[in-house]
Amino acid sequence: GVDKKILVIPGDGIGQEVTTWGRKVLETIATNYKHNFTFEEGIMGHVAIDATGTPLPDETLDKARKSDAILFGAIGHAKYDNDPTLKVRPEQGLLKIRKELGLYANLRPIKLFDELLEASSIKPEILRGADILFFRELTGDVYFGEKKRTEDRNTASDLMIYHRYEVERIARKAFEAARTRRKKLCSVDKANVLEASRLWREVVQAMEKEYTDVTVEHMFIDNAAMQLVKDPKRFDVVVTGNLFGDILTDEASQIAGSMGMLASASVGDSVGFYEPIHGSAHDIAGKGIANPLASILSAALMLDISFGLKNESLRVIKAVETTLKQGFRTMDIANKHTENHLVMGTDAMGAKVLENLS
Amino acid sequence: GVDKKILVIPGDGIGQEVTTWGRKVLETIATNYKHNFTFEEGIMGHVAIDATGTPLPDETLDKARKSDAILFGAIGHAKYDNDPTLKVRPEQGLLKIRKELGLYANLRPIKLFDELLEASSIKPEILRGADILFFRELTGDVYFGEKKRTEDRNTASDLMIYHRYEVERIARKAFEAARTRRKKLCSVDKANVLEASRLWREVVQAMEKEYTDVTVEHMFIDNAAMQLVKDPKRFDVVVTGNLFGDILTDEASQIAGSMGMLASASVGDSVGFYEPIHGSAHDIAGKGIANPLASILSAALMLDISFGLKNESLRVIKAVETTLKQGFRTMDIANKHTENHLVMGTDAMGAKVLENLS
Ligand SMILES: CC(C)[C@H](C(=O)O)[C@@H](O)C(=O)O
Ligand SMILES: CC(C)[C@H](C(=O)O)[C@@H](O)C(=O)O
Numbered sequence: 001g002v003d004k005k006i007l008v009i010p011g012d013g014i015g016q017e018v019t020t021w022g023r024k025v026l027e028t029i030a031t032n033y034k035h036n037f038t039f040e041e042g043i044m045g046h047v048a049i050d051a052t053g054t055p056l057p058d059e060t061l062d063k064a065r066k067s068d069a070i071l072f073g074a075i076g077h078a079k080y081d082n083d084p085t086l087k088v089r090p091e092q093g094l095l096k097i098r099k100e101l102g103l104y105a106n107l108r109p110i111k112l113f114d115e116l117l118e119a120s121s122i123k124p125e126i127l128r129g130a131d132i133l134f135f136r137e138l139t140g141d142v143y144f145g146e147k148k149r150t151e152d153r154n155t156a157s158d159l160m161i162y163h164r165y166e167v168e169r170i171a172r173k174a175f176e177a178a179r180t181r182r183k184k185l186c187s188v189d190k191a192n193v194l195e196a197s198r199l200w201r202e203v204v205q206a207m208e209k210e211y212t213d214v215t216v217e218h219m220f221i222d223n224a225a226m227q228l229v230k231d232p233k234r235f236d237v238v239v240t241g242n243l244f245g246d247i248l249t250d251e252a253s254q255i256a257g258s259m260g261m262l263a264s265a266s267v268g269d270s271v272g273f274y275e276p277i278h279g280s281a282h283d284i285a286g287k288g289i290a291n292p293l294a295s296i297l298s299a300a301l302m303l304d305i306s307f308g309l310k311n312e313s314l315r316v317i318k319a320v321e322t323t324l325k326q327g328f329r330t331m332d333i334a335n336k337h338t339e340n341h342l343v344m345g346t347d348a349m350g351a352k353v354l355e356n357l358s
Numbered sequence: 359g360v361d362k363k364i365l366v367i368p369g370d371g372i373g374q375e376v377t378t379w380g381r382k383v384l385e386t387i388a389t390n391y392k393h394n395f396t397f398e399e400g401i402m403g404h405v406a407i408d409a410t411g412t413p414l415p416d417e418t419l420d421k422a423r424k425s426d427a428i429l430f431g432a433i434g435h436a437k438y439d440n441d442p443t444l445k446v447r448p449e450q451g452l453l454k455i456r457k458e459l460g461l462y463a464n465l466r467p468i469k470l471f472d473e474l475l476e477a478s479s480i481k482p483e484i485l486r487g488a489d490i491l492f493f494r495e496l497t498g499d500v501y502f503g504e505k506k507r508t509e510d511r512n513t514a515s516d517l518m519i520y521h522r523y524e525v526e527r528i529a530r531k532a533f534e535a536a537r538t539r540r541k542k543l544c545s546v547d548k549a550n551v552l553e554a555s556r557l558w559r560e561v562v563q564a565m566e567k568e569y570t571d572v573t574v575e576h577m578f579i580d581n582a583a584m585q586l587v588k589d590p591k592r593f594d595v596v597v598t599g600n601l602f603g604d605i606l607t608d609e610a611s612q613i614a615g616s617m618g619m620l621a622s623a624s625v626g627d628s629v630g631f632y633e634p635i636h637g638s639a640h641d642i643a644g645k646g647i648a649n650p651l652a653s654i655l656s657a658a659l660m661l662d663i664s665f666g667l668k669n670e671s672l673r674v675i676k677a678v679e680t681t682l683k684q685g686f687r688t689m690d691i692a693n694k695h696t697e698n699h700l701v702m703g704t705d706a707m708g709a710k711v712l713e714n715l716s
Contacts (some may be wrong), residue, residue, distance in 0.1 A: 014563075035473065037436075053404065074549060080550070081549065081550065081576065082576075084549045084556035084559040084563075084618070085560065087552065089571040091550045091551060095551070116569050121480055121481055121588050121589070122479055122480055122481070122587065122645075123479055123480070125416070126479040134573050142500070142518055142552065143551055147552075147553040148553065149553055149557070153522075153557075154521060154522040154523075154557075155519065155520070155522070155557075156519070156520055156556060156557035157503065157517055157518060157519035157520075157553065157554055158517075158518045158552045158554050159515055159516075159517055159518070160514035160515060160516045160517070160518055160554050161513065162513070162514055163513050164511075164512040165512075190601075190604075191439065191442045192434060192439065192449045193449060193501055194500065194505075194516045195507055195514040195515065195516050196514045197441075197442075198442035198443070198514065198517055199507070199512075199513075199514035201442040202442050202443065205442075217438075217644070218439065219400040221604075221605055222518075222604045222607075222608035222609075223608060223637075225583065225605045225606070225608050225609035226608045226611055226612060226617060228607055228609075229479055229480065229587055229609060229612040230479050230612055231479070245376075246548075246579075246580045247579055247583045247605060248583070249580075250580035250581060250583050250584045250585055251580075251586075251587060251609065253584055254584060254587040254588055259584060260362055263594065273498055279581075286407075307548070321687035331574050341451070357598050
């Protein structure tokens with residue numbers, strides 16, 4: 001067995017409810033496969049602002065640096081969404097930890113479980129067989145460029161900026177991944193309007209020579225947002241910037257049936273960071289109805305990517321699949337038109353997956 | 359009858375093929391309703407670069423200023439898409455004319471013709487009844503902020519910037535439109551990360567007091583990209599910035615069955631500018647298979663918005679509807695699963711609409 005230190009950061013809203021289940025799955029895997037996983041907890045986001053005045057306390061960041069992998073929940077709170085003038089904001093915690101840990105590559109695999117073919121708003125014949133791996137750049141772009149507000153408060157700006165090395169390192173990861181898959185890479189930008197995108201396109205084009213076995217397509221973001229709904233099967237690996245990646249992967253959640261199903265891995269310099277794609281969902285927080293599967297699948301990604309435990313990872317995915325096959329559903333993936341579905345809350349659903357793991 | 363001067367700018371790629379039909383429809387309406395429409399032609403885009411070295415010749419801009427309305431086709435060419443280092447680019451023409459004519463409000467109505475319910479990749483039960491009016495801000499944002507490239511060519515940036523008055527004037531148009539519709543306004547931004555979005559949200563929030571009869575919702579762009587596919591019926595009027603609007607409206611084309619169906623109106627200081635949402639589509643340009651309906655529906659928008667000819671506008675929409683009812687389809691909206699569809703090219707389809715107009 002392996003020794004690993006895992007930091008758990010539930011964060012805000014439904015993060016608190018679902019992350020428990022990602023953790024429990026890791027605990028069960030440790031027991032079943034005789035690994036030694038030790039857990040710590042950290043705070044971040046609105047809960048951290050409430051407790052300490054800052055969205056990412058030094059203590060959490062220290063713990064993060066010392067861990068082998070981090071399981072994160074979600075961030076954000078209605079209070080801040082409703083008041084854009086607040087200076088200290090939960091999301092700053094997430095952006096800071098991404099930057100501090102050098103987590104420049106955000107992997108978002110989009111794959112539909114057969115059992116959920118009917119749960120999407122998109123037609124089953126369009127979805128069947130879709131399998132996309134997104135590489136979203138995570139520590140650059142307009143997210144981290146300089147932000148300004150004039151003194152009269154009447155003008156606001158954010159700098160969309162990319163450096164060559166930033167594009168190169170994320171593109172390299174995407175090219176390498178494409179090699180192990182269907183050998184197709186789609187790079188998404190807005191090079192017909194944006195200078196940052198023209199740099200992006202130049203860099204990816206220059207790398208094509210190194211990867212002649214990979215077929216590369218360049219697509220404008222507006223077209224990509226359309227093609228993703230029209231014909232998701234045309235995509236294999238997609239690489240794009242921070243902002244466009246944020247938008248496209250949320251949109252792509254409909255390909256996987258629901259946002260509640262999607263896990264992500266952020267990697268870079270060393271430690272790996274695993275989180276559902278969904279947010280804190282304050283509209284349903286505290287109700288015990290959130291889907292725990294994205295957190296559980298984030299744990300599966302951790303086992304695979306950070307720990308190299310491929311079998312254990314597949315075991316978790318299998319348990320999720322079995323649970324869906326048995327007809328168990330949380331609200332977000334229940335299909336009104338299908339019989340034989342047992343709709344349940346977060347804890348009941350999580351417990352079913354644990355059962356299927358044993 | 360009314361006297362109007364219309365400038366026709368076919369532009370690049372399929373713009374050349376489809377704009378003919380928008381113009382013919384306007385000519386037919388003029389004859390049938392005894393209006394006096396005079397037409398001029400202008401060049402813009404790749405064709406203008408080829409002919410004059412610049413994507414928007416002064417002559418075209420002069421003609422535009424002197425006209426009552428402009429019917430535009432599309433812009434862009436593979437040559438430039440494939441070479442991000444080229445300095446003079448077709449799209450600069452379109453951006454410049456938008457700026458010079460003060461076309462700050464881009465209206466993009468998304469409505470599905472019943473006959474096309476099956477043409478979309480989205481399930482009919484999700485689409486039926488969807489009716490969205492987008493207001494995309496068109497002369498600000500990262501499109502027009504300062505662009506920079508360092509001398510070593512290794513760093514590139516674009517400034518995402520908004521001024522209070524820019525947000526106010528587009529939001530006002532959107533609020534007013536919501537009043538005449540289902541009284542719901544969704545403002546889309548990324549206020550949890552971007553300062554420009556926080557200004558955007560502040561401004562829209564402040565205006566809510568003036569429009570207490572309109573229910574306002576603020577949504578993050580990533581969530582909006584998802585909700586648009588998941589539940590398009592939840593939207594009535596949507597207002598957003600230039601970049602987010604570009605992305606969301608292309609995505610929304612799937613709600614209307616095809617990109618080839620969507621028209622847009624850009625208005626502001628004086629003259630109105632009408633164009634399909636689709637691009638120059640170099641992959642199908644010159645083949646005579648592009649869908650002319652977006653250009654024809656752009657002409658319908660012109661009749662309504664710039665000329666106040668509501669009946670004439672409805673007459674055009676009706677003719678399109680009849681053509682679809684008769685089973686005529688261009689390739690992009692043909693449904694493989696339905697019988698009784700006659701698939702035809704651009705000219706045959708355009709001719710059918712003209713027939714139905716008489
Ligand atoms: C919460 C927010 C800052 C974040 C982002 O935009 O990156 C989220 O949407 C995500 O996708 O991880
Ligand atoms: C051609 C391009 C510059 C343009 C834009 O991004 O505005 C187009 O996509 C549009 O939506 O009108």
